[in-house]
Amino acid sequence: MLSIMPNIEDKTRPKISGLSRRAHIMRSLTCIVPLTILSLLVLTAIFAPWLAPHDPIKVSMTERRLPPVFMEGGSTKYILGTDHLGRDVLSRAIYGARISLSVSLLVIAITASVGTILGIAAGYIGGRTEAFLMRFTDISMSFPPLVLAMLLSVILGPGYITVVLALSVLGWAPYARLIRGEALRIRNSDFVSQARVSGASPMRIMIKHIFPNVINPLIIVMTMAVGFMILAEAGLSFLGIGIPPPDPSWGSMVADGRGDIDRAWWITTFPGILIGMVVMSGNFFGDWLRDKMDPRLRQL
Amino acid sequence: MADVILEGRDLKKYYPVTKGLLKRIIGWVRAVDGISFTIERGKTLSLVGESGAGKTTTAKAVLLLEKLTSGTILFEGKDVYRFSKSQLKTEYRPRVQSVQQNPWSSMNPRMRVRDIIAEPLVVNTKRTKGQIRSRVLELLDQVGLSPNQADYYPHEFSGGQRQRIAVARALALNPSLVVLDEPVSALDVSIRAQIMNLLKDLQDQYNLSYLVIAHNLATVRFMSHSVAIMYLGEIVEYGEAEELFERPLHPYTRALISASMLTLPEDEDKGVEPIILSGEMPSPLNPPPGCRFHTRCPDVQDICSKEVPEVRVIGQQRIKCHVYAEQ
Amino acid sequence: MTRFIIIRLLQTVIALIGIAVLIFVMVRLSGDPIDLLRSATSTPEEIENLQRQLGLDKSNLEQFWIFATGLVQGDFGESLLKRRPVADMIKDALPNSLRLTVPAFVISMVLALALGVLAATRRDTFLDNGVKFVAILGQSIPGFWMAIMAMLLFAVILEWLPTAGMGGPDHYVMPVGTMAFFMLPGMMRLVRSGMLDVLDSEYIKLARIKGLPERIIIWKHALRNAIIAPLTTAGMIMAGLIMGAVITEIIFNWPGMGRLMLEAVYARDFPVVQACTLLIAVMVLGMNLLVDITYAYVDPQIRYEKS
C-alpha cells in the first residue's frame, strides 16, 4: 500500500540558503546564549533579596562614589562601586532586574491578550467593526508612547502603574494589526470554509482554527517585545517619568550617574551595559525564533 | 421522474460595486445571473467554464458559504433558505459536503489527520470518542490510506494523499451530495488518475451525487453524467454529458472543446482547424447587451447584440443561442 | 489621488479631535482640573479667573467647546511657571528641535537605504552579517546611555567636542549623531528585509532574463518595491524619532520642544504639556499623511484605484 513519502512538492523545491556548517553553529549560538542570559535574569529577579549584598535603597553618605572592586580604592564590599548617595550599584542593579522584568512581562501580557482578541475578532468578523478597529489601531500606532507617558505622568503622577498604563494603552496596537492580518488570511483559507461547510460555529473556528495558527507569529512578537519594553521602561525612568526614586530602575540608575560622568563613570556604565545585554538577548532570541518558526515575518 | 437530490432555480448572485465615502452603489457585478440546474441522486453534474464564469460562486451558494441575491435551492424538494437553523444543522449541512481544489490549504496545518477527518463528526454528532476513532479508521481505509497515518500532520503527505484525506473528511457524515471544486487540477498528471478513479468508485459504492466544478473538459467527460457550460454568469448549454460532447451545439461549447482537444500537427494538416476565439471574457460588471457571448462569437448575427436569446431545448440539450432560433 | 488625500486628511482631523477629547477627558477624570491648571503660587483671584474662563460650572459639553475653540485659535493658555503665553514658548523651541531632527533624519535615511540595500544584495556575506549585527546592537543599546558614553569619550576624555548646549557646528555633531543612531537600525532592517523579499520575486527574475545589469535591477526594479512595505510602518519609526528627539535634547541640554515639554512635566506645568502634546500629535499625523502620499506615489495601484 501507500507509504509515507516525503512530500515531494515541498521538499524538492530547495530552500535557497547555502549555509555552511560554521554559520549553522553560529545560528544555534544565537539561541543558546540569549536564552541563558534571559534565564539568569529571571532567576536574579526572583531571588533578588537573597542575591543582593546590600539594601538597594540604603543611603550611606560616607561611602559615596566608591569605585568598583577592580579599581584603585575599590573594595569587595561594593563590587560595582556606589552611587552619589552611597548606595550599592550591584544591589540596585539586581533589584532593578525585578522592575524591568515585571514591567515588561506585565505590559506584554496585557497588550498581547488585548491585541490578539481584538485582532482575531476584527479579522474574522470583518465589515465595519474591522474598519473602525483598524483605523483606531493605526492612530494608536502612530501616537508616540513617550508623549502619552508624559501626559499621564502629569495627570496621574509618576509611578509603577503609570508606566504600565502608558506602555499598555498604545502597546496592543501592533499585536492587533499583525494578528488581524493573519486572521484575515486564515479566514479566507480553504480550511476555514471547509470547517464552515462541516457546520463549525464561529466560536469554534476562531478558537480551533484561527488561534492555533496565529500562535507562532504571536510568540515571535512577544519575544521581541521583551527587549523593547525593557528599553521603553528604562527610557521613561531615565527621563524621570518612569519608576520614581528611590526604587532602583536601570534607566533611573543611568540618569543618576549622568552628572557624575566625569568622576564616577561606573554609576552610569554598568546599568547601561546590563540593559544592552538583556535587550540584545531578547532581540537575538526573537530573531532566531522567527527564522525558525516563520521567516515570512522578517518585517518585524 | 428522476430522483432529484438538489435543484437550483434561477439562481442570482450580484455583488454591489460601491464608490466614495458613503459607499454609494454604482453598479452590480453579476457573478451568477439566473441559472437553473438539477442533480440526480447518484449522478454527477459538472459546471464548466473559465475563470469569472460564476461556477465557484454557484458552488459556494450550494454550500451556503455565500448568500444568493435571489433564487431557490431545493434539497430533496425542500427550500434550503426556509430551513430553520436547527434544520440546517441536522438536515442540510451534514448531508452536503465538499472537497476543495488546493490540497495544500484545505487543511488546518495544526491539526492531525485524525482530527481533520473527525471534525464533521465532532461538530455534528454526539458520538463517543471511541466511535469517532473507529469511524476515522474506517474512512482512511476507504480512501486507500493506512490507519497508522492517522496521527501525522497534513504537511507529511503528498498532494495526492492529502486529496484522499479531504475525500475522507467529506465522507465522514455519509453525505448525499459532495461538491467537488476542481478536485484534481492542483495535482500532477500521474496522480490525477488515482483520485478520479477513487471518486468514481466511491460514487458507485455509496450512491453519492457530485456537483463538480472544473475547467478541464477531459476530466469533466470522465466524471460527469450531465454538464452545464457557463459563460459570464449564465449557463449557455446544458445537457447529458455524452450528447454534449458528441454534438456540442453552442458556439462557445464548440470553441471550448476545440481548445482542449488533443490535436497533433498532422491532424491540422488534414484540415482540423482549431476554433480560436478573439478577445477575452468581458467584465461581469458591464456584460454586453443581447447575447453575452456575441462579442467573441464566430457565428455572430445582427440579432445577437440586440436581443437576449431564450433557452431552447434541442434534443436533450438546453441551449441559449440565436443560431438555433428556427429549429 | 486627490480623493485619496482628502480621505486621509479627514481621518487626520478625526484623529486630532480624538486626541483633544482624550486630553480633555483625562484631565477631568483625574480630579479637579484646577489642580492641574494652577501653579502653587496662584492667588485665589487667579484661580477664580481660571474657573470662569474654563466655565467649570457649565456642562461638560460647553467646557469642551471652550477648550476646543481655544485650541483652534492657537490659544493654549499661559505657562504656569514662566508666565508667558505657551504659543510664544513653542515658537522659540520648535525651530531648535527641527535643526536637530531634520539633518538626523536625512542622514539616517540615506545610510539606511545604502546599507540595507547592500546587505540584502550580498546576503549572508561578511557585510550582511555586519549590518545585521549593528542593527540588532543599535536596537538593543539604550540610546540615552550611548549618548552619555559618547559624551564621556569625545567631550570629557578626548575633549574634541563641546559637552552640551547650542552653538557652532561642533555642537551639532553629537546630538545629530545620537538622534540618527535612534532611527538608523530600525530603518536599515526594514530596507534589508524588504529588499530580500523583492529580490526573490518573479519580476526580478524577468529583469535578469532581460540581461539587465545588476545595478539597474537593484536600484530601479527592486528598491522601489522594497520600500513600499517599510513605508507602512513609518508611524512606528516616527514614534521612535520623537522619543529620540526628547532624550537627545535632555542629554545635550538643547533648548527644543523635548526639553520644554519635559521641564513642564517636572514642574507640572500642564498648559505647556497639553500644548506640546497636541503639537506633536499634529506633526506626527502630518508626517503620516506625507507618508501616505509618498506611498501613493511609489505604488501606482493606490494612485489609480483611489482616484
Place this chain on the structure above:
Amino acid sequence: MSDILLQVENLCTSFFTRAGEFKAIDGVSFYVREGETFGLVGESACGKTVTGLSILRLLPEPAGRIIGGKIILDGTNLIELSKKEMRAYRGKMISMILQDPMTSLNPVYTVGNQIGESVRLHQGLRDDMVEDEVISALRLLRIPAPEIRIRDYPFQMSGGMRQRVVGSIAMSCRPRLLIADEPTTALDATIQAQYIALFKDIQKQTDVAIIFITHDFGVIAQMCHRVAVMYAGKIVETAATSTIFKAPKHPYTAALINSVPHLDRKDDRLYSIEGQPPSLLNLPPGCRFAPRCHDVQEVCHQQQPPTVEISDGHSVSCWGVK
C-alpha cells in the same frame, strides 16, 4: 547537422542545501534546431524548469550550481562565458517567458517602460526610437491599441494581456532561442488557445527556436515538433511529437499518456500510476522509474539504463527497450 542552434550535453545541476545535495537534473542531453519548437514535458519537480534556468545561467544563488556538461549555443559554450558576456546573451540571444503573468511584471513601472528598457539596452537605440520599437513589440504579440497600452501599469491588464506583455518583452530584441516555462498554465482554455496560435504565428514570422516547458500533453501536441519526457531529473524518452503520442516506448511516457482522460471518447476507468516520484535527495540506484514501473525487471533496480536511439530521432532510456 548544421541547423542545430542549441546543443545541451550531459548537463547536471544540483542544489546544495542543509539537507544535502538535490540532483535537480542529472545528465540531460538534447538539441534544438533553428526555428523549431522543442517540448520538455514532465510532472512537477522533474527538473524541467531547472533545465531552462540552467541554460540562462540564472539558478538561484548560491544554492543552485551547474556541476557538469555543456550548453552550446551557436558554437559557444555558455557555461564558459563570463558573467558579463552571459548577460549580453540574455534578452538578446536567449529569452524566457515565466509561468505566472500576475507576478512576473514589476508592479510599479508601466509596461512601456519595462519593454523599452530591454530594447534600449540591447539595441542601443535613442529614446525617441525606443517607443516605436516597443510599440512594434506589442504589435507582434497582437496587443490591441499598443500606443495607449504602453502607458498602462500591469495591474490594469487582464492575465491574458499581461502574459502577452511578458511575451513582448521576451521577443522585443528578436532572440534566436526562447524558453517558455509553462506560459499558458495560468491562462483560461480559450485564452490559452489564442496564445498558442499566436506563438505559432510568431515563430513563422521570426524563425525563433522555442523550448516549451509544460506538464500538459494537450499543449505539447498543438505546439511542439519534438518532445523530451523528463522524470526525476532525467530525460527518459525523446521523439517527434506524433511518435510520442502514437508509439511511446518508455513505460513512463506510455503510462502518462494513458492516464489522461480522453475528450473524444468516454473512459470507464483511467490507467493510473501508483505511488509518487522519488525524492531527489535519495534516488534509487537503478532506473528512477523502477519502483512504479509495471514492466520492471531485475536489472532495473540495479543499474541505470543507457539511452538508446531506437530509430531516427527517437531515443529511450529503458532496460525493456532494445
